[in-house]
Amino acid sequence: MAAEGDNSIYPIAVLIDELRNDDVQLRLNSIKKLSTIALALGDERTRSELLPFLTDTLDDDDEVLWALAEQLGDADFIVLVGGPDHAHTLLPPLESLATVEETVVRDKAVESLRAVASKLSGKQIEEFFIPMIKRLASGEWFTSRTSACGLFSVAYSLTSNNTKDELRTLFRTLCTDDTPMVRRAAAGKLGEFAKVVEPENVKRDMMSLFHHLAADDQDSVRLLAIEACSSIASLLSKEDIELAVVGTLNNAAKDKSWRVRYMMADKFTELQVAVGPDITKTNLVHAFAGLLKDAEAEVRAAACTRLKDFCEHLGEDYRVDSILTQIMPCIQQLVNDVNQHVKTALASVIMGLSPLVGKENTIEHLLPLFLTQLKDECPDVRLNIISSLDSVNKVIGISQLSQSLLPAIVELAEDSKWRVRLAIIEYMPLLAEQLGVTVFEEKLNQLCMQWLIDNVYAIREAASVNLRNLVEKFGSEWARVAILPKVLSMAKDSNYLHRMTTLFTVNLLSEVCSEDVIVETMLPVVLGLSNDPVPNVRFNVAKTLTKLAHNIPANIVQNDISPCIQDLATKDSDIDVTYFAQESLIAIKQKS
Template identity: 35%
Template sequence: MKREENLIQVALLLDNFKSDDLALRLASVKGLPLICDTLGPERTQKEILPFLNDCLDDEDEVLVALADELGKLQRQVGGNSNVHLLLPLLESLASVEENSVREKAIESLKSLIPLVPQQVIESTVYGQAEELAKGDWFTKRESAVQIIPVVYNSCNQKEKKDELVKTFVGLCADEIPMVRRAAVKAIKNFVSVLDRQTIKSQIIPAMTKLGNDEQDSIRIWIMESLCGIAASLSQTIQQSNSQTNVNSSFTPSSVSVGVDDAKQGVVPIYLRLAKDQSWRVRFKVGEKICRLAEVMPRQLVKSDLLPSFLLLIKDDEMEVRTVCASQLSDFAFFVSDLTSQTPVPAQQQNAIITQIVPVINQLAKDENTTFKESLAGSVMRLVPLVQRQDANVHLLPLVNSFLHPDQPAEVRAAAISNLNSLAKSIEIETICPKIMAAVNGLASDTQWRIRITVAQHILFIAKQLKVQSFNELLLPLCQKQLALDRVHAVREATIIALKDVGSWYGKDWVVKSLLPQVAPLAKDKSYIQRLTALYALTAFTPLVASSALTGGQAQQEAKGGAPSPQTVPSDDTGIRQYIFPILMQLARDPVANVRFTAARALRVCVQNVDGAQAKREIKAVIERLTSDADRDVKYFAGQALVGI
């Protein structure tokens, strides 16, 4: 009975392939798995595939769906031995003019070709790829450059592999720019399956020619492919080392391109791109330079990449300068003496201080706020990459300048956001006045994203200050400005930060310094401030109940090391004395939003007390709220009872 129903449904789906209704045709395409499963592999091969071949003149939306479904029909056509029967249809779809159809067809081809048996690859698929590459219409050739790497990787005959490389290189010089662009984008995938000699003799010369292409839409992709070539060359070196020396200490992250290979093949192309007349190409160089530096020999990074990078960061185009500034600290990692795994030649030592810092001193005077924002963050992250003495002498003045009140708020915020980079290299006490001045200025900035940056970095500042200093310098700021901010996200970030500070300073500080600041908010005329009080109490309750009796700072001072978590018995006294009375008061608030937030806070409260009497008192308040006139209050009170 079920098979008969399926046959009826299949007949209907097949009829709908010719329907005038687009939705019905789409439904039929998506029903292909059911059709093929019902008819079986043999009828699918002999009837459905030829039928589909007659349906290729359709709307683009239908063809995209068809290309997607064909890539999933491996089982329905009889498994891997017959999967090649799907390829002609997909090749036809990969030749159409609509880009979205071609992309989906190529995606399906890439997933199916590796499943094709070896003998079929060499007898059929190889020829199909070559035919596609020789197509009269450029869309065929554009698709061919993306398929050739997959066919190459599945082919074992050297002659055919060499022919595929030759065909690919020919397409890199195609007369149509779209084909050349597709080729340069495909290189990074192709080189991952090529041997070192082929890359050097075939691909790098093709890349050199593409680097001089008249179309900047082609040159803009060369940097990314160049990173792929360098990475592939480093992998072939690693494989060679593993085969010749089983005790080799090389790892994928520590192996780089051979100096000669890089000097002769990679560096010239890079230098050409770094001086390209199109700012978009130079922008791409700045954006990808760290990926290239990662697989390049350190001596070439310093001798060839660094000088050109320092020119790019002074580029006339603001976009180029900004992207290079954002990459500065990451790139400096590869020229830092502290991160080098091999001895650094005397003439290349201290490159950050001797070459990079003088340029930064010039750039710090730039008037563009976006650029200086990127530069400020990178300078802060440079600090751990130099010796402590050098950091205090050469980088500390820059840090101070970025924190100066005359700097735009975005620049000061970028510096504050990266303060944690300074902890191990610079005496924070020496710049504390500058930090506090910056924090006070930013906390009242008109942009809420700037104010939230301050809130998010309160914990780091707290770790640099004694409790008394924090109470005098930062706690009033948190209470009077950030916690009362008109933007909820800032208030929320402040509460989370103060909770973290409470974990650091300990329960005594929470009870004596923090909770007294919350109590006045609970009596404020604005219901927003009363809600803020509830959010704060919800966050602070676990600290008052347990696990924060000593705090991270006390543990660190006692042990001289990093704080370790402590488990202590729950203590109801703090909650009953300091928190529960405020919650009882707000549970009777005239504003419904305050009452149901109080119900949620009471749920957290009851979860952190052990005494039976305390639980009964809290439960009684929640039960009263379940009879509230407001339905939202009833709902949240009911949810709170479920958790008890």
């Protein structure tokens, strides 16, 4: 019995020693072993000994406290204290953690408290959780009051009507707290709380709190109130929104703080969906246009990011007219914005307006803007336009697209900056897919071949990969006619780098070409390069032949490839060539 008793107190004793150690990592590791210790103790002793001990020993490093808060909210740990019937015993240590100074610890404690609350019965909520909320909400330090704000929504629906009245009153007190940090926390949870409050109380209580917070003297509070607006508006009738919400939104779009206007722009489509298309038409289109013209670049960029979604959510009966009369003039200015982040954000979405305004309007209003952006000095602007060409292609057709935009694309593909050329290469398969084989061969095929002899290795390498991707789209027979003659002719080039490029390209094309194409067109050229005067070419022949051997019949490997590699391995005068050839022989034998 004594030995058994000693073992039963061992986990707590060890934990006490480790938590008193000066080594933070040791204390952190001990906290991470709480589940093991609780399992050894059993649920009764975990509740009566371990949890009280943890509650009393919370003076520690923030990282340790965060780990403790995480452990106590874990679903497995709830099981270790005896399951949902005893889950309320986890509240005291988490309540203490919810009052500490470090924000990330408090946030994790609140997250865990919410997880525990989801396991509690209505009786436990009334008996244990609500008193805890009241203590936190009336705490002397603002830290506890900020934590309390995140707990109302998870308890409200499980309480009696009298308690609900108390909770709404208590939340109102937090919304009017003297400390900005508390009001900020309340504003951040206002929308979440409103979703669980009865409709009549939303109109009576939540709306007045929303107006109060939206007019707060701290911009950090006002912007969070705007974030909550979409949740509140979704709970109200059209009439109530017009009376109680629209004015606040219009004020926020013109707020003196750019941070509030930024939040308004960032959340605009959510607000738009919440208030509906009719109110959007009468009130929000003008507000959104104002954000697109905002004095701060961050606000304009945020509004640009939401441009396509905003236009998609406009009512069909007024969408085109609103875009052309109110939004398009703003876009025309933004195309030449002084800030590249604004132009980049616009370029990422502007193509998406084509399906919304139709073919004629795209050609008349949007195509000139696309051309301007394709010539923009910022590479990201140009690339965002190119990557979205499929949206325009579906609307105006490939003929119009090739006439209007391809010259600009060709100009970019020959840009003096190799990184620009590289980026264009990466989008070439996408362009090819949109243009089709005929237009691609006519307009861009020659360009793809020129990249194979570029002065920059990264361009040559990307060009080889590009050809592989094109063959994957257009087929092996297309490669035989349109690609391979030009690629293989480089095997006779006087520049050994071009001959190397031939081998690299063959390597990649062999992955997507048919067996006949490999044997009839690629293999003879590669075998011929085994006599190249440059050692680098010859050992790359060995590597390439190994790759080809995986995709052609065994008899051809035995009769043509193996003898060639054998000669390189035994007769070549260069040590690197013989080494790679021997490696190739081994690889081919393993394959067979």
